[in-house]
Amino acid sequence: MATNYLGRFDAQVARVFRYAARAAWRNPRQVLFFSRIGAAQARSARVRAGLRKQGVQVPPLVIASITNRCNLKCRGCYARVRKHTGRPELTDEQWAGLFAQAKELGVSVIMLAGGEPLLRPGVLDVTRRFPGIIFPLFTNGLLLDDAVIRRLRALPQVIPVLSIEGWEPETDTRRGIGVFETVAGAAGRLGEAGLFYGTSLTVTRRNFAAVTEEGLVQALIGAGCRMFVFVEYTPAEPGTEELTLLPAQRTKLVEFSTGLQARSRAVFMVFPGDEEQFGGCLAAGRGFVHVGPGGSLEPCPFAPYSDVSVATMPLKDALQSDLLRQIRDNHAELKETRGGCALWRRREWVEALAEKSEG
Numbered sequence: 525m526a527t528n529y530l531g532r533f534d535a536q537v538a539r540v541f542r543y544a545a546r547a548a549w550r551n552p553r554q555v556l557f558f559s560r561i562g563a564a565q566a567r568s569a570r571v572r573a574g575l576r577k578q579g580v581q582v583p584p585l586v587i588a589s590i591t592n593r594c595n596l597k598c599r600g601c602y603a604r605v606r607k608h609t610g611r612p613e614l615t616d617e618q619w620a621g622l623f624a625q626a627k628e629l630g631v632s633v634i635m636l637a638g639g640e641p642l643l644r645p646g647v648l649d650v651t652r653r654f655p656g657i658i659f660p661l662f663t664n665g666l667l668l669d670d671a672v673i674r675r676l677r678a679l680p681q682v683i684p685v686l687s688i689e690g691w692e693p694e695t696d697t698r699r700g701i702g703v704f705e706t707v708a709g710a711a712g713r714l715g716e717a718g719l720f721y722g723t724s725l726t727v728t729r730r731n732f733a734a735v736t737e738e739g740l741v742q743a744l745i746g747a748g749c750r751m752f753v754f755v756e757y758t759p760a761e762p763g764t765e766e767l768t769l770l771p772a773q774r775t776k777l778v779e780f781s782t783g784l785q786a787r788s789r790a791v792f793m794v795f796p797g798d799e800e801q802f803g804g805c806l807a808a809g810r811g812f813v814h815v816g817p818g819g820s821l822e823p824c825p826f827a828p829y830s831d832v833s834v835a836t837m838p839l840k841d842a843l844q845s846d847l848l849r850q851i852r853d854n855h856a857e858l859k860e861t862r863g864g865c866a867l868w869r870r871r872e873w874v875e876a877l878a879e880k881s882e883g
Contacts, residue, residue: 530576533811534569537584537632541565541658543791544720547750554720557680564632564656571630580840581852584632585812587825590619590647591639592817596664599698600767602760602826603639611818614835616646622815623654625839633658636682637825639817642667648675651682660685660751662724664699668710673717685722685753686711690734698726708747715748722751722791727777728767729757736780741788751791754781758826758865796865805866808851809843823851827867829878850877 541562548554565584572582591613594603614622623634634657636647642663651659658681665686676682686707689695695704714721723744725735734740741752754777759765769777781792796806806812807824814822819835821842822828832845851867851874867874 529810530573533806534572534584537569538562538565540791540793543785544751547790548720549789551718551720554680561656561658561681568630568632571628575629575840579844580629581809581843581848582629582631582840583806583809583812584630585635586626586631586633587635587637587812587814588619588622589637589639589814589817589825590614590641591644593643594638594640594664595643595666596640596699596703598664598700600757600759600761600764602758603637611820611833611835613644613817614819616644616650618819618835619647620650620653622819622834622839623650623657625834627654627657629840629843631657633660635659636661638662640664640667642672645672648672648679648682651679655681657681658683660722662687664703665707665710666703668713670713673713673719676714676719677717680720683720683722683751684714685724685751686749687724687726689726689728690731690737691740694731694734711744711747711749719748720750721748722753723749724753724755726755726757727769727773729769729773730767732769732773732777736777738784741784741790745788745790749790752781752784752793754792754794756794756796756865758868760826760868805851805855807867808848808855810852810855813843813848821845821848823848823874824865824867826865827871827874829874831878846880847878 541558545555545558545562548558572584575582626634636659640663641647641661660683662685668684676684688704688707689698692704696702727735756769756774757767759768778794778797781794785792807827814825815834816822816828819833820830821832821834822830829847831847832842834842
């Protein structure tokens, strides 16, 4: 079963790179880049397979929250309510060391998140050292000025992903008045610069109709957007449970994304999406793992519990932590049957495992 799921997941990652090459069809340099990245991903999958035979579970994706700081105060943001360890943020060189270890272990994608990652602009220089890894940069877009865009033009491995909630009313309600207009301006500049960029749309019960309006998607494609990540809302902030998607909405969202993928030259993903095809939740190293700003290695951004730190031990050893192993061994309890983040729903269980591992 494990081998079958891992093969399916590796195939899914490879498909994303093929879709990206197809989406970039008007830009021969981007097509060539994604074709090369696809070949690099295949090599990385072989490295991961070899380590798996040694008993080391390496995910293809690492989510790196490189800072707690942010220049917005979005409603319901998981990062705002995340428990901060009090440890200093990793330095740029420490992140460089971590990325180098990830490369050697066969990691294909390192997602740069926060907070607002562009408040740590030095990390962009770090990515320059790793042309074979894709770095999606999830940003609110407010710091994407001309100077930053010029830097990004020399970094095809960094893919800016702009966060919005739909059209202006939905985005400004959650993020603040004027944010949508600013982000739209940044999107226009990215498109004019010929950069491959994407959009992240947090999907709630309230904005579902706006986000699944094909007119919004087509308008973004017209502005040069080539990647869409639909993120199901997880109620990390108490009192926001009514914003989670209804089962029928979740099913429709996956169908909407799949339909768009079949007829559009862009990349479409739903997170967490239909994880049941992979045997349940992909966190804790089954498909991805999260590194907090201070180096704590965690199962998922929505489950900020940890018993190890990459600031004090090699990534290879940290991936074998008791907490991650116990979650992986019990992933059958985390099947996506009601939508949303399974780890968040079982957070008391995860917290108990963390306390046991630390003890």
